[in-house]
Amino acid sequence: YLFELKEDDDACKKAQQTGAFYLFHSLAPLLQTSAHRYLAPRHSLLELKGLLGKFGQDAQRIEESVLIGCSEQHEAWFALDLGLDSSSSISAQALLHWHHTHQFCSRSGQPTKKNMAGSKRVCPSNNIIYYPQVAPVVITLVSDGTRCLLARQSSFPKGMYSALAGFCDIGESLEETVRREVAEEVGLEVQSLQYSASQHWPFPNSSLVIACHATVKPGQTEIHVNLRELEAAAWFSHDEVATALRRKGPNVQQQNETFPFWLPPKVTVAHQLIKEWVEKQTCSSLPA
Ligand SMILES: NC(=O)C1=CN([C@@H]2O[C@H](COP(=O)(O)OP(=O)(O)OC[C@H]3O[C@@H](n4cnc5c(N)ncnc54)[C@H](O)[C@@H]3O)[C@@H](O)[C@H]2O)C=CC1
Ligand SMILES: [Mg+2]
Helix, strand or coil: CHHHHHHCHHHHHHHHHHCEEEEEECCEECCEEECCEEECCCECHHHHHHHHHHCCCCHHHHHHCEEEEECCCCCEEEEEECCCCCCCCCCCHHHHHHHHHCCECCCCCCECEECCCCCCEECCCCCCEECCCCEEEEEEEEECCCEEEEEECCCCCCCECECEEEECCCCCCHHHHHHHHHHHHHCCCCCEEEEEEEEEECCCCCEEEEEEEEECCCCCCCCCCCCCCCCEEEEEEHHHHHHHHHCCCCCCCCCCCCCCCECCCCCCHHHHHHHHHHHHHHHHHCCC
């Protein structure tokens, strides 16, 4: 069904009649507080038309919405940015952002035109089709068997440590990226690696973060931190990491702890990867 909506402008327009719209303003999502949680409100086409009227905007703007998914029952979901100027037609934040920054053909310099679903943009002068881009990123939790390696960049919030990360270079396999990034950032040689999970990540643009566990040889654990990329990197024991997982950053209390670092929040695949490592270590240290 999604494929049909992406390829057929009329089918997509029809799906808007019964679909739900999520709103953004200059790429920031519209959220409503409800019982201490933030929820993204859904609007029907009729409600959206009413809202546009209220803001003095033309109903024509609905054409700028992009398809971001659908329910099992074929209710299509759209996102619309009301803050960007009307000449820009701009799925959720990452897709809206891509449309916003791909308004022109890089060959002809002519404005490109979005299809109804927003799954591509076409240059009318030479028919070049542009599809939304995703940059693959690997995130690697390196372990020497008993400890894991965590690092921080100077741009991270104070006290936060995470696994190593890096963008894939063109021509590389994921395995090659993991080996290169670990070598580049901390000077270690990866012995083995294992895929864990992946996650879409909209920052800074649209990334697909692929999370892996990696091991280094127990005798080869001396870290050489690349200070152009990282502020610090160190080995952490199972107990230190298990304690850090329970902390809610960034309001870390000094208490009696010597090194009260905290870890990325639960929504991140980095958090899941670190948690998985702690659980595996706990299982392997249990008596048989
Ligand atoms: N969701 C999660 O759990 C995690 C997500 N990340 C994300 O992964 C990304 C990569 O991690 P870093 O260690 O910063 O990468 P990195 O080690 O490759 O260094 C970043 C540098 O790579 C270059 N680069 C190459 N291709 C790029 C592209 N397509 N987009 C932007 N920069 C590019 C830039 O010079 C940039 O300064 C970050 O944006 C971060 O937000 C990182 C860790 C966990
Ligand atoms: Mg990095």
